[in-house]
Structures are given as C-alpha cells and as structure tokens.
Amino acid sequence: MNRLLWQPTPSRMKNTNLYRFMPILRDRWSVDLPDYAALHRFSVDNMEKFWLSVWDYAGVVAETRGERILTDADKMPGAQFFPEARLNFAENLLKRRDDDDAIVFWGENQARRRLSWRELYELVSRLAQALEADGIEPGDRIAAIMPNLPETVIAMLAAASLGAIFTSCSPDFGVQGVLDRFGQVAPKVLIAADGCFYNGKTFSAPAKLRTIIAELPKLERIVVVPYVSEQPELDALGERAIRFDDYLASYPARAIPFVRLPFNAPLYILYSSGTTGVPKCIVHGAGGTLLKHLEEHRLQCDVKPNDRVFYFTTCGWMMWNWLASALACGATLLLYDGSPFYPSGNVLFDFADIERMTHFGTSAKYIDALVKAGLEPKRTHRLAELRAVLSTGSPLAPSRFDYVYEKLKSDVCLSSISGGADLIGCFVGGNPMGPVHLGEIQAKVLGMAVEIFDENGRPIVGRKGELVCTRPFPSMPLGFWNDPDGKKYREAYFSMYPNVWRHGDWAEITPHGGIVIYGRSDTVLNPGGVRIGTAEIYRQVERLDEIVESLVVGQNWDDDVRIVLFVRLREGLRLDETLAAKIRRQIRENASPRHVPAKIVQVPDIPRTLSGKIVELAVREIIHGRPVKNRDALANPEALELFRNLPELAN
Secondary structure, X not given: OOOEEEOOOHHHHHOOHHHXXXXXXXXXXXXXXXXXXXXXXXXXHOXXXXXXXXXXXXXXXXXEOOOOOEEOOOOOOOOEEOOOOEEOHHHHHOOOOOOOEEEEEXXXXXXXXXXXXXXXXXXXXXXXXXXXXXXXXXXXXXXXXXXXXXXXXXXHHHHHHHOOEEEEEOXXXXXXXXXXXXHHHOOOEEEEEOEEEEOOEEEEOHHHHHHXXXXXXXXXXXXXXXXXXXXXXXXXXXXXXXXXXXXXXXOOOOXXXXXXXXXXXXXEEEEOOOOOOOOOEEEEEXXXXXXXXXXXXXXXXXXXXXOEXXXXXXXXXXXXXXXXXXXXXXXXXXXXXXXXOOOOOOHHHHHHHHOOOOEEEEEHHHHHHHHHHOOOHHHHOOOOOOOEEEEEOOOOOHHHHHHHHHHHOOXXXXXXXXXXXXXXXXXXXXXOOOOEEOOOEOEEOOOOOEXXXXXXXXXXXXXXXXXXXXXXXXXXXXXXXXXXOOHHHHHHHOOOOOOOEEEEEEEEEOOOOOEEEEEEHHHOEOHHHOOEOHHHHHHHHOOOOOEEEEEEEXXXXXXXXXXXXXXXXXXXXXXXXXXXXXXXXXXXXXXXHHHOOOEEEEOOOOOEEOOOOEOHHHHHHHHOOOOOOOHHHEOOHHHHHHHOOOHHHOO
16 A cells, blocks of 8 residues: 555645644653654653643643642553543533534434524533432433434533533434443433434334333433424323423523532443443543543644534444534534435535535445445535545545545545544544555554554564553543443453553554554454454455445354355345456455455345444354344344354355
C-alpha cells in the first residue's frame, strides 16, 4: 500500500487546532516538537504535562483542578488522573447560552427540529428539576431506550448535571437484550420513546416497554417521549408513567446548579456486545470521558466552535456518547434517526448539504453499502463545508479509501478511527495535520502509548501482532458494574500482559507510523500455524460486485484449521464454480495463497450485533455444534440457524 491519497495544504494545516496547540506546549514546557511523531512521544513520555495542557487548552470548567495531575502512574489499573479535581460533565457541554443551533435533528419520517443553545439549556434545566423532585441523587442510574433524538441528549445532560449515571439502548434491542443490560444496573428512571421509524416502517414500543418495565423492579418513574404518535398510550405502563412534556410542565427553566463531583465520579455505563455471554457493564467516569473526548474532538478531529458534527449512530453504540461530547467544543450536533437509505441513499448527503455539515462520521459498513449501491455523492451534492470523514466499527478496506476520495469528496481528511466502548474513545485515529495513506489509520492518538506486541510481548513495527497500550490514560474504565474486587476488569484487559492493556485487535504499525487493523485477535485464523486477520480477506472479497457482504471463520478440520468463507450475494445471483474461482483468484492474487478459503458457502443473511458488527465468534460456535450463549445481543439471531449442520462443511 503506502499510496498517498491526501495531505492538507500548508494554509489548511496551519488553521488546525493541532497546529496551534503545538507552540503552546513548546513555550510552556520548553520542548522541541517538529512534527506529529515528536508530539506523540512527548504526550506519552510526559503524561502529566500533556493532560494538564489539554485541560487548560480546552478550558475545562471545574470547582477545582487540584495540584496533583496523576498518581500511581505505574499501575494499570490503579493510576488516577486529577485525583483532587471536582467538576460536572454537563456543565462543560452547556457553556454556550446563545440562539445559534446546538442540535439539528432529521428523522426518516421527515421530522425536522432544531434547538438553540439557550433552548437546550432550558430543557436540561427543566428535566433535571423533575428528576431531582423524583429523588434522583448522584450515583443513581437513569436508563434510556431511545432513538437518536434531541430528548436523548437532553436526558443524558440532565442526568449528568445531577451526578446520576446515564445508560442507553436503542429501540432495535429486543426485550432480553435490554434486560441483559438494564437488569444488571437497576435504574430508577426509564426514559423511552413510544416507538421509532425505520426503512419506511413504524414500530410501536408500548407492548415491549410493558414487558421490560415488569422485569425492572427498582424503576420508580417511566418518562415516555412521543415520537410515533402525539399522544402515546400510557395506561398500560402503569401509574409511574408520564409523558415527557407533562413531566417537565411544573418546572420553569432556571440556572442549573450543576453538582460538581470528583473527577472519577461515574457518568456512563456502556456495554460490551454480549455475543459470548451476558454483556459486561463498563463504568466510565465524568472527568476521564470529558478530557478524552475534548482531546480527540479538538486535536485529532479538528472540531471548532460552530462546526456542525454528524455521526450516523444509534444510542446503543458508544459513538453516540462520543458525538454528544462535541457540544463541549461549542459545535452543533447533527442527529439523524432512521435508515440511511430511506427514502434513498442520498438522504445523509442531503442532510450534509442543507445543514452545512463539517464532519461526516459513519461505519465502514455504510461506506461499503454506498459502493454497492453505486452512489457518487461528489456528482450529486456540493458538500462544500465538509472537512472530515470519520469511519469506525470495522476496518475500512483500501478500496473504500479510494471510494471516499474518488466518489465522495477529494479534499477531506479521511480519519479511520479505532477504539471502543472499553475506553469510550480511540487508541488510533485521525491527524488533521498529516497525510492519509491508502488503507491506513493515520496515527496513534495523543496520550495513548500504543504499541504492537509480538508473541513474546515485545514491541514490533512492520509485523502483525497484538494492539496494546503500555501506559494509563484518563478514560480507562472505573471498573465493571457488580465486579467489586475488579477481577473481571483485570481479566478483560490485563491478563495477557501484566500492567499493559491488551485491547484484542490484531494490527500492525507501518514504517511511517500508520496503523492497519486486521480484525479481532480472538477471531484470527490460524491455518497451518500462519496467523491471518479476517479483515485481510474481507478487503479482497468485498471488492467484488457480486458480493454484498461476507463472513470468514476457521473450522477445526483434520487436526488443523481450515478457512471457511460465507458470502451473501446480490439478489438473484448464485454461487457457482465460476464465481467461486473468481473469489479465490481475487484473494490469492491480492493477499496470498494461504488466505484462500478451503470452502466458500453462499448464505442468504449474515448475523450481526445490534450496532451492525458481524459476529464471527457466534458463527464459529454454531458450525462446531456448540451453543451460542446470548442470541439477544444480535439484531438478527435467526440468521445463526443458516449456519447450523451445513452439508458443505461436513467433508
């Protein structure tokens, strides 16, 4: 690879937040920082100086910062950032109070709404008062089953203003999927929409809500947000249920008395995917989340006041939490709810043009879908304000890099980013001052001591290995819910390399400092003892027009492992010997003969999580005749049955 696709002009580079941040560090700490690589070294070798500088540069609002910046820096877990600080997360997101847009919402049902900063503040104030009147205190849990609506952001900010813990699922979660999550954390208040819209269909929620409420015994209040009807039916939900507007009716807006709590006061509970068991409940702190997001938004993504930031996400994916924090930069949130292909694949680009979008965030799968649909936004839309395209969720294939520059917009910083709910942020991501190379994530994120380890735990460059982080960072989880001795937390990240975070990605650092991720290390294929990342195969297979999507696993066979590739084809196509030979040739010529699957099998659907990620581990269990522990973590669990007892895999 190593083909240069884009680099900023000198004038554009000098206009980035990152470029302006570097002389602040030079002057303050008397350090020479000629380039990004030097800046990154400084950020991990001088963690106290770096994170203190981020705090000051971003203008964090706090009752006190305290003298100590980092304690127990040699302990993972155990390190503490800003142990004496007291702050409130919501206060830092609601600094603006003017009449410009804070939130612009589009729904696939043609709903259009906008809230000014003043209106947002007032609604948060009113909801916070209602919650406080219901006895909500710091540490109480407020749960939401919500589409990506303004009310979801309002609920999060109101909870955070009181020091409560916010946790959310999207409406596409099934009953058991919700209960597997909220049942563990025992919320006092549930905020839920009366339904949602997707792909031209209306989905009503009261029946599902009734079942969920019955299984959450500690619920004291249910607040229903009208979305699919103006007057949602509440009788079946019991006397604790109230319509959102009625809940706020008794409380006029006033100054919010933000509750300022320690830096590590819990803010969010996020969840692992739950495909191999009940989801882990990952607790994140207010200060660490705020500081990490401020760094990523301002420096890695170049978000400025009055920018208009979009991410195509549901409220069950950590990118929703990440997006909401852009308010702390004084940026406008652009929210969309529904199918990105209804009524056509142009809807998000219409949104971008009309609302002057500066940052377009999405998943790699969405970019795949644009390619398969033959869309060329560059020809149909102006995208005049768009400066950055962000992609995550799975590795972005090199051909999709080409697509963005050839068919979407040539002058954008394409930032493939990677991290997860585990850290509510990124290990590797964008660098608005630097070049974009084909198929590569641009850079290690500042403050993140990212390395690739070989099988002996030694750092390597130019070879594949385990992605790790060797030093602490502010947004490390506070722990897992219901894990009082921290045993599950330590086992999840620190069991392979003591005092080093192992993230579970199979990756490589390129000679010029880029990063390529080849898939999850627990799904790495190992035929004949050669380790192959699944993304290496997807990159080749999904370039073929006949293939909509694919899934690859290793099948135990003849005292070894053989590669099995499942493909979903375009409607009306069949997998025959000619197409199978074409697939094998594509993989052999562009990857290696070792990557070529022993078996290729056509399937009508591929199982995925509720956030859209394909589930290789679950399919691997099914083809080996083993049970899948948690089907409710899947958006389409019925698809698993398509892989059971396949005759093609019996010989």
